[in-house]
Amino acid sequence: MVKVLFVCLGNICRSPSAEGVFRALVEDQGLSETIGVDSAGTSSWHIGQQPDSRAQAAARRRGIDLSTQRCRQVKPADFETFDYVIGMDRSNFADLSSLAAGARDRVHMFLDFAPETGVKEVPDPYYGGDGGFDEVLDLIEAASKGLLEDIRQNHL
Numbered sequence: 401m402v403k404v405l406f407v408c409l410g411n412i413c414r415s416p417s418a419e420g421v422f423r424a425l426v427e428d429q430g431l432s433e434t435i436g437v438d439s440a441g442t443s444s445w446h447i448g449q450q451p452d453s454r455a456q457a458a459a460r461r462r463g464i465d466l467s468t469q470r471c472r473q474v475k476p477a478d479f480e481t482f483d484y485v486i487g488m489d490r491s492n493f494a495d496l497s498s499l500a501a502g503a504r505d506r507v508h509m510f511l512d513f514a515p516e517t518g519v520k521e522v523p524d525p526y527y528g529g530d531g532g533f534d535e536v537l538d539l540i541e542a543a544s545k546g547l548l549e550d551i552r553q554n555h556l
């Protein structure tokens with residue numbers, strides 16, 4: 401199984417959204433037995449919580465249910481378990497790179513899988529308006545397609 405871990409700061413907005421969108425894509429492609437998906441936060445602030453209600457509402461409008469997800473913090477063993485550890489912004493990437501020790505080649509920036517967007521980081525929607533969550537989902541949908549293509553080319 402190829403395992404993917406999405407990581408943001410809080411694990412209540414961006415990375416749970418990425419987990420939900422990417423899992424739906426994986427299921428749609430009949431690859432649920434082949435690709436595993438999870439998410440985590442670099443911070444401990446929201447451990448045990450459901451995704452932010454605004455993230456849940458935005459995802460639900462696209463047919464994706466985030467309600468069963470619970471926040472957890474990224475841990476050193478994740479860099480052995482997961483083939484892809486994917487940060488949403490440069491700050492996540494820097495934090496993951498320093499935690500990864502010898503496994504830095506597993507750490508990625510999500511939007512590197514969507515160069516056509518011209519955007520480098522998934523913006524943090526936490527302190528913004530509801531529109532930020534739709535922008536986040538648009539970027540996540542684009543990068544999810546690119547990530548699946550990368551997995552197909554390199555692992556399947």
Ligand code: 4NP
Nearest residue numbers: 408409410411412413414526
């Ligand atoms: P996330 O967004 O990293 O996309 O989950 C945030 C969630 C919470 C906070 C910051 C960003 N916070 O400051 O609590």
